[in-house]
Amino acid sequence: MNESSAPVLAPRKKSLNQRLRANWQMYALLLIPVVLTFIYKYIPMYGIQIAFRDFNARQGYWGSKFVGMQWFTRFFNAPTFGRMIKNTILISLYGLLWSFPIPIVLSLIINQLRFARYKRVVQTVLYAPHFISTMVICGMLRIFLSPSGGLINLIFGTQIDFLTQASAFRTIYIASGIWQDAGWGCIIYLATLANVDPGLYEAAKIDGASVFQRIMHIDIPELLPMAILNLIMAAGGLMNVGFEKVWLLQTDLNKATSDVIAVYVYEQGIERANYSYSTAVGLFNTVINLILLFIVNRIASKADGVQFV
Amino acid sequence: MENKKVKSSSAGLSDKTSDIILVAITAIVLLIVAYPLYYVVVASFSDPYDVYAGKTFLLPSGFTLSGYKAVFAEKTIVSGYINSIKYTVIGTIFSVTMLYITAYPMAQKDLPGRKAISIFFLITMYFGGGLIPTYLVVRDTHLIYNMWALFLPGGVAVGNMIIVRNFFQNSIPHDLIEAAGIDGCSKLRTFVSVVIPLSMPIMAVMVVFSMVAYWNDWFTALIYLRAEDAPLPLVMRNILIKSSASAAQASTISGGFAELNKLTESLKFCSMIVAAAPMLVVYPFVQKYFEKGFMSGAVKG
Numbered sequence: 001m002n003e004s005s006a007p008v009l010a011p012r013k014k015s016l017n018q019r020l021r022a023n024w025q026m027y028a029l030l031l032i033p034v035v036l037t038f039i040y041k042y043i044p045m046y047g048i049q050i051a052f053r054d055f056n057a058r059q060g061y062w063g064s065k066f067v068g069m070q071w072f073t074r075f076f077n078a079p080t081f082g083r084m085i086k087n088t089i090l091i092s093l094y095g096l097l098w099s100f101p102i103p104i105v106l107s108l109i110i111n112q113l114r115f116a117r118y119k120r121v122v123q124t125v126l127y128a129p130h131f132i133s134t135m136v137i138c139g140m141l142r143i144f145l146s147p148s149g150g151l152i153n154l155i156f157g158t159q160i161d162f163l164t165q166a167s168a169f170r171t172i173y174i175a176s177g178i179w180q181d182a183g184w185g186c187i188i189y190l191a192t193l194a195n196v197d198p199g200l201y202e203a204a205k206i207d208g209a210s211v212f213q214r215i216m217h218i219d220i221p222e223l224l225p226m227a228i229l230n231l232i233m234a235a236g237g238l239m240n241v242g243f244e245k246v247w248l249l250q251t252d253l254n255k256a257t258s259d260v261i262a263v264y265v266y267e268q269g270i271e272r273a274n275y276s277y278s279t280a281v282g283l284f285n286t287v288i289n290l291i292l293l294f295i296v297n298r299i300a301s302k303a304d305g306v307q308f309v
Numbered sequence: 310m311e312n313k314k315v316k317s318s319s320a321g322l323s324d325k326t327s328d329i330i331l332v333a334i335t336a337i338v339l340l341i342v343a344y345p346l347y348y349v350v351v352a353s354f355s356d357p358y359d360v361y362a363g364k365t366f367l368l369p370s371g372f373t374l375s376g377y378k379a380v381f382a383e384k385t386i387v388s389g390y391i392n393s394i395k396y397t398v399i400g401t402i403f404s405v406t407m408l409y410i411t412a413y414p415m416a417q418k419d420l421p422g423r424k425a426i427s428i429f430f431l432i433t434m435y436f437g438g439g440l441i442p443t444y445l446v447v448r449d450t451h452l453i454y455n456m457w458a459l460f461l462p463g464g465v466a467v468g469n470m471i472i473v474r475n476f477f478q479n480s481i482p483h484d485l486i487e488a489a490g491i492d493g494c495s496k497l498r499t500f501v502s503v504v505i506p507l508s509m510p511i512m513a514v515m516v517v518f519s520m521v522a523y524w525n526d527w528f529t530a531l532i533y534l535r536a537e538d539a540p541l542p543l544v545m546r547n548i549l550i551k552s553s554a555s556a557a558q559a560s561t562i563s564g565g566f567a568e569l570n571k572l573t574e575s576l577k578f579c580s581m582i583v584a585a586a587p588m589l590v591v592y593p594f595v596q597k598y599f600e601k602g603f604m605s606g607a608v609k610g
Contacts, residue, residue, distance in 0.1 A: 019421050135546060
C-alpha cells in the first residue's frame with residue numbers, strides 16, 4: 001500500500017468498535033432530535049390505523065373497533081367528494097402551470113442585469129412578500145378585493161365583490177401566490193446561475209452572441225436540471241393545496257371552487273372531532289401524493305437522468 | 310471595436326438595447342410587487358374615508374395616526390404581539406439548536422449508522438401521520454394549551470437540516486477540523502470551538518427562516534392554544550377576516566356607526582403594517598447569505 005492513499009483509507013480501517021467509541025458524543029447530540037422525531041412524526045404514522053377503526057379515546061388505538069374501509073366509502077360517497085377532488089387538483093395544476101415557469105423567467109432576466117445595485121434592489125423587493133404571514137396576505141386580499149373602496153374596484157371603477165364569485169377564486173388564489181412567492185422561488189435558480197463560468201459568457205460575447213442567445217444557450221441548459229428537480233417536487237405535492245389560504249379566503253358563496261380536501265380534513269377532525277373519518281380523508285390525500293411523486297420521479301429520471309434526493 | 314459592434318447587432322439586439330429592455334421589464338415587476346405593500350402603508354396613515362374614495366393611490370390623504378393609536382390601545386393586539394415575540398424567540402432558539410445538533414453528527418462521514426439515521430429523518434419529509442394522528446399524540450403528551458406544542462412537534466426541519474449539514478461538509482475547511490483533532494479536541498469540542506464559529510452565515514439564514522416561520526404561524530396556535538395565548542396573526546384574524554367581530558370590539562372604543570366603521574378600517578391597515586414590519590426589516594440583513602446557503606444545500610452531500 002503506498003503512502004499517499006493511506007490517509008484516505010485510514011478511517012475505514014478502524015474497527016466498528018473504535019468508530020462507535022469515537023462517535024459517542026455524536027449519538028448523544030442526536031438523542032433529542034431522534035426521540036422528538038420518533039414521538040411526533042413516527043407515532044402519528046402508527047396512529048394512521050385509526051382511519052380503519054372507529055376510534056374513541058377510551059379504547060385507544062388497538063381497542064377501538066376495526067371497521068375496514070368504512071370511512072373511505074363514506075368519503076367517496078360524500079356529496080361534495082367530486083367537487084373537493086376537482087377543486088384540489090385544479091387549484092394545484094393551474095397553480096403549478098403558472099408558478100413554475102415564472103421564477104425561471106424572472107431569474108434569467110435578473111441574472112442578466114448588469115447594474116449590481118439595481119439588481120440587489122430588485123432581489124430585495126421581490127423577496128419581501130415571502131416574509132409576510134398568510135394572515136396578512138389574506139387580509140390585504142380581502143381589503144383590495146372589497147366591493148366598496150377596494151383597490152381593484154377603485155382602479156377599474158367597478159363594484160364587484162370578488163370573494164363571493166366562485167369563478168374568481170382560483171385566479172385570486174394563484175395570482176396572489178405568484179405575487180408572494182415567485183421572487184423567492186428565484187433564489188435557487190439565481191444561485192445556480194451564479195455558478196456559471198464567467199469565461200463562457202466572455203467567449204459568447206466575443207463570438208457576438210446577444211443577451212438573448214446567451215440566455216438560450218448558456219443559462220437555460222444550466223438551469224434545466226434544477227428546474228426538473230423542482231417540477232418533480234411540485235408534482236409530488238399536487239394534492240397539497242395548503243389549508244391556510246383557502247380557509248381564510250373561503251366564503252359561503254365561493255365554495256363551489258374553494259372547497260378543498262385540506263379544509264375538509266380540518267373541519268371534520270378539529271371542528272367536529274370525527275377523528276377516524278378525518279384521518280381517512282387525510283390518508284387518501286397523502287397516498288395519492290406519494291403515487292404522483294413516484295410516477296413523476298420515474299418519468300423524469302428516464303427522461304433526463306436526474307433523480308431527486 | 311467596430312467589428313464587434315457589427316457582429317453583435319447582426320446576432321440580434323445590442324447589449325445596450327437589451328439592457329434597457331431588461332431594466333424596463335424588472336421595473337414593471339418591481340412595481341407590481343411593491344405597490345400593494347406601499348398602498349397599505351399609505352392607507353394606514355390616511356383618513357379611512359379618503360381611502361374609500363380612492364384618494365390615497367400615491368400619498369396619504371388626511372394624514373392621521375389614529376389607526377396606530379387604536380392598534381396599540383387594543384388589548385388583544387398588544388397581548389398577541391407579546392405572545393408572538395415570546396414564541397418567536399423561544400422557538401427560534403429551540404429550532405436552530407435542533408438543526409445544529411442534528412446536522413453536525415449527520416456530517417460525520419465515519420458515523421456508524423449514518424445512512425440509516427439519515428433515512429429516518431428523510432422519510433418524515435415525504436410521509437406523515439397527518440393532522441389528527443399528530444393532534445392525538447400532542448394531546449397524549451399533554452401539550453394542549455402549552456406553548457411547547459408550537460415547537461416540539463415540528464422537531465427537526467429536515468430540509469433546513471440538510472442545508473446546514475451540507476454547509477458543514479462543504480464550506481468548513483477540512484484542514485481546520487483535522488488540526489483540531491490532532492490538537493486533541495474531541496468531536497464535540499471541535500463542533501463548539503471550530504465549526505460553530507465558522508458557520509455564522511448559515512446560522513444567520515437559519516435564524517431568519519425560523520423567526521419568520523414562528524412569527525407568521527397561526528395555524529398551530531389555532532389548534533393547540535387558548536384564545537388568550539394567541540399570537541398576533543391569529544388575533545388579527547378577528548380584525549381582518551371576521552370583520553363583524555372587530556366591529557363589536559371597536560364599538561367599545563368609539564361611538565356611532567360611521568365612526569366605528571372608520572376605526573375598523575384603519576385598524577386593518579395599521580395592524581397589517583405592525584405585523585409585517587419586523588420580518589421585513591430583518592431579512593435584508595441576511596439576504597446576501599440566502600443564495601450561498603441554498604447553493605451549499607443544493608449540492609448533494
